[in-house]
Amino acid sequence: MPNITVGTQVCLRNNPLYHAGAVAFSISAGIPKVGVLMESVWNMNDSCRFQLRSPESLKSMEKASKAIETKPESKQEPVKTEMGPPPSPASTCSDASSIASSASMPYKRRRSTPAPKEEEKVNEEQWSLREVVFVEDVKNVPVGKVLKVDGAYVAVKFPGTSSSTNCPHSSGPDADPSSLLQDCRLLRIDELQVVKTGGTPKVPDCFQRTPKKLCIPEKTEILAVNVDSKGVHAVLKTGNWVRYCIFDLATGKAEQENNFPTSSIAFLGQNERNVAIFTAGQESPIILRDGNGTI
Numbered sequence: 001m002p003n004i005t006v007g008t009q010v011c012l013r014n015n016p017l018y019h020a021g022a023v024a025f026s027i028s029a030g031i032p033k034v035g036v037l038m039e040s041v042w043n044m045n046d047s048c049r050f051q052l053r054s055p056e057s058l059k060s061m062e063k064a065s066k067a068i069e070t071k072p073e074s075k076q077e078p079v080k081t082e083m084g085p086p087p088s089p090a091s092t093c094s095d096a097s098s099i100a101s102s103a104s105m106p107y108k109r110r111r112s113t114p115a116p117k118e119e120e121k122v123n124e125e126q127w128s129l130r131e132v133v134f135v136e137d138v139k140n141v142p143v144g145k146v147l148k149v150d151g152a153y154v155a156v157k158f159p160g161t162s163s164s165t166n167c168p169h170s171s172g173p174d175a176d177p178s179s180l181l182q183d184c185r186l187l188r189i190d191e192l193q194v195v196k197t198g199g200t201p202k203v204p205d206c207f208q209r210t211p212k213k214l215c216i217p218e219k220t221e222i223l224a225v226n227v228d229s230k231g232v233h234a235v236l237k238t239g240n241w242v243r244y245c246i247f248d249l250a251t252g253k254a255e256q257e258n259n260f261p262t263s264s265i266a267f268l269g270q271n272e273r274n275v276a277i278f279t280a281g282q283e284s285p286i287i288l289r290d291g292n293g294t295i
Contacts, residue, residue: 003194004154008146010192016040024050024134026127035127037134044129052123130229143195147184154192157184212252224288226277231255233277233286240264244288267291 004010018024018041025034035050144156157180214232216222223242224235232247242264246256260267268275269291278287289295 004146004149004189004192006146006149009143009195010146010154010156011143011195012187013191013193016042017044018134022134023053024127024132026050026132028127028131033125035125038124041129047126047128049124050127050132052125144185149189152189153186154189155184155186156192159183214247214252215254223272223275224277226279228279228286233279235275235277235288237264237268237272242267269294 018037020037020039022037022041023034024037025032027033034053034055036053038049038051041048142158144158146154147157148155214234216234216236217238219238221237222234223237226233227249230246231249234245234247236243236245241259243257243259245254245258247253248255267290272291274289274291274293276289278289287295
């Protein structure tokens with residue numbers, strides 16, 4: 001059970017990894033596609049619906065979001081209390097004639113236009129999340145502050161849209177209790193996790209800002225290397241031993257390590273620079289070429 005006291009910053013344990021509206025791209029079958037997530041992601045092994053977007057539509061989405069953020073509040077026009085001049089008889093006659101003419105016109109049935117939902121379904125595709133890279137998410141995990149601890153339950157104040165969040169002194173002793181409770185939730189302690197100061201809640205890494213070093217022993221020569229969705233494939237040579245390794249992309253540690261059953265001299269052949277690994281971007285097939293050019 002987490003150590004939660006008054007003033008601790010917490011977030012819910014069960015949160016979707018990505019929310020609807022997140023932008024992602026896929027290179028499945030060698031065709032790059034950009035889409036917008038249509039539903040929340042709870043498990044990275046699932047498949048979710050994405051709406052395909054073109055570069056022009058993504059630019060328009062970005063401009064629209066910026067315009068909404070910078071749009072000033074519209075000023076309300078003052079209501080006129082003075083009455084205007086009475087209408088002239090000619091204008092009333094023209095209005096009556098226009099009403100009569102419109103009533104005498106035959107009723108025309110409107111043309112049925114396709115529903116926008118049908119058009120959107122045409123541009124939707126089901127993508128496997130293993131083949132998807134998320135560029136940005138539209139929502140962050142809400143972080144709240146513990147106000148009261150009572151046994152197995154706590155009162156947590158989350159950021160909301162009430163007037164208490166707009167007032168800078170809402171969290172002070174003079175805050176209105178009714179407005180303060182609008183953004184509070186009563187939760188169990190086991191439903192929360194502590195958010196470390198300066199950190200972010202646990203979510204999958206979309207991008208790796210700095211390269212991670214593979215755990216390769218010293219005095220080891222890399223003969224060939226390639227990458228696919230399973231990890232980093234490498235052929236390593238240490239002394240007279242040649243082995244095949246697969247390194248994990250997240251940790252950089254070797255998950256599989258196997259020595260070649262054949263003689264290392266026979267495998268290296270005429271030139272060890274000919275050793276290469278070829279992948280198709282998938283787990284199989286993987287092609288290995290030795291020093292003699294044999295596959």
